[in-house]
Amino acid sequence: MLKIVLVVLLAFLVQYVFKTLLMFDINKRTYNHRPGQCRKVDGPVHGSEDIAIVEELNLAFITSGLAYLIEDPTQVTWKGQIFAYDLSKKTYKAESIPIVNLEDGDGFHPHGISHWIKKDGSVRLFVVVHSKQFRHSIAILDFDKTKWQLNHVKTVRDDKFVRPNDVVATGENSFLVSNDGGAQTIIGNAIEMFTGFFKGGLVYFDGKNSHYLLENTVANGIIFSRDRKTLFVSHFNQETIGVFAWDQKKITIKKISEIETLTGCYNFFIDNEDNLWSGCHPVLKDALGHLGDATNPNLYSQSQVLRFKFSSDLKSTEMVEVFSDDGRFTAASAIAATFDNGKQLLIGTVFRDLTHCDIDVPLDF
């Protein structure tokens, strides 16, 4: 009897070690390639984690200066900023926009970003914000084009914003927020990762109240399709993308499919043709090393830009790898966004700079 128990325990241990080894991608690496000429964009140096492209203004808003799972607030020596990048010219220079009326300027470390065009045509930004003490909130900012500044409108705090990562706007005051886990410390996050009991999820905020749409999972990047009928959710640790039907009237989601990517995809972008773009981390062990000690220039992790073309029933997808780098040029890609009819590409990173590429190779073949 004891022998049987020991053999079963050993079998469990072997399969657990195997799954953990595969989860950490010990047998993977990237091989570099680029879709055309690539250059760094002057401006963001401490992160370009998310990008919101406002086509109406030919402008990209880039969040920079993320502080994440910080145990010692004094380590955070960088400043949180939002950069604006003019997409109509190849200036390769992004400038920081001043933010007016922030409650706590020093506690502003932006993460995910989304935009909404208000009724009067002006742009409203929704930004996931962490403080140095790793407190979480959603900042609502209005873009004043004339004065070239962001006016702080409101900060939303909620118990259900457990560990927010990304946000997607559904109205002038309503949005969806993804939680990428429940732990507030590095140790807690490691426990969550190793045990597989994730505490993240999806929260809807209607302007006054919040409620859960998904629980006990990892939700990283979130975005709607162009027609706002489909919601895409990145399950980073599971290396899948969840595809859900979104009902704006009932505020409900229904699962359509789950796409297995075998790479950890971060934030999303939807292009003119309704293709999904994402910045991914193909090798998890290197990503953890880099993200755990972001200021160490000797630690970097791989970047990967994928474009997903979905079938009409949204149950399968064709993946094209548009960009791949071992990290020496672009470390830890988090977002990829195209513009200029798909001829140009912006690649944002979690804790490093911004890359601007031309796309000179065919993506449909």
Next chain:
Amino acid sequence: MGLQSAAAHFINRFIIWITIFMVACFLLRLLVVLDLNKRVYNHTPGPCRVLTDNYKGTAGMTYVESQKRVYITLGYGRAHDLKTKTGIAFYKTNRTDGRSQQEMYDLIEMTINWNGYEYKKEFIPTGIDSYSSSNGRVLLYVINAHPNHQCIHFFQIVESSKLNHRKAICDPSFSSLQDIAVVGPDRLFVTNMAAFGRGWAQILEFSLQTGQGAVYYYDGSKLSTAASSLIAPTGIGYDAKRRILYVGSMIRESIFAYKVAKDTTLELLYEMMLLTSPIGVFVESKTGDIWIAAHPVIHESAWHYTHPENQNIHSPSQILRIRIQEEGNSWVTTEPYANDGATISASSSVVFTDEQMLIGSSFGRLLHCDLTHSYIT
């Protein structure tokens, strides 16, 4: 008596647990080698097109600079019981020789004068290499992968599109010939991938990773072993300028670099871990860059090789380009091409020249790509 019994009991249990531990480690290693967490994400370096879909295999290629031609072996699939024509064809890489747009992508099949060779019906060409002598004579050396008749065939190119068979070298130690690299006139290295030629015996050999592959050297009259105890050696390529021989290992997912001494003995310089299974090796003579045609996901490749007749069972294709720096102390790897198998399955040979690339596969198509940006990133 009690003491002896207790000691024997302890040793017995110790041996059992050591055995279980070793089996567990073996299983872990086997599972990791299978690449269960890998896949390929499609991309091309520029516009691509299929040159031919008419042969079940375009597994070997070599480039002859003096003629601006790529010679391609056809029909490797017959070695895996597929019905297909076999032979050798060439592709002209010169785009400015006055041919029309359509003619530019033609393959020209060659006729073979066998000069009385009695086993010509058992010719299944795979690995191929060439030697251009100073008097303009071009010699081709071709691996015959027929299960019952593994040989190295020597040809000379005559009258532009004809091959004269000169001789064949067959040896009982040839069980799984893969690729060939020529280092001089009738001087060549060949890789023998496994002790068992094919089937489940070979799969078991690969699973156990017993390392029974070898590299043989032929000096014009005598065959000898140049390197032994290799784990599944596959592609082989020679850098004549730097006298370096590159040998790919399918199971180790690496490339070995050997210095070829004056007496053609091999001295191991370094091993380059690719984390993908190299099948074909091409060395650019100008730059010394190494181009690899690889199978990036082993379990899908194994499935594809077991069922080559099934069009729905693909294997991913991958082309790598490696630039060696600092005399082999470091290298930069780029991936010009990758495909999940829908366009080209199981890439096994590659040639790059003049901003264009040819990709051959084990059982299927030949692909031609233009490289919009062929720089090393």
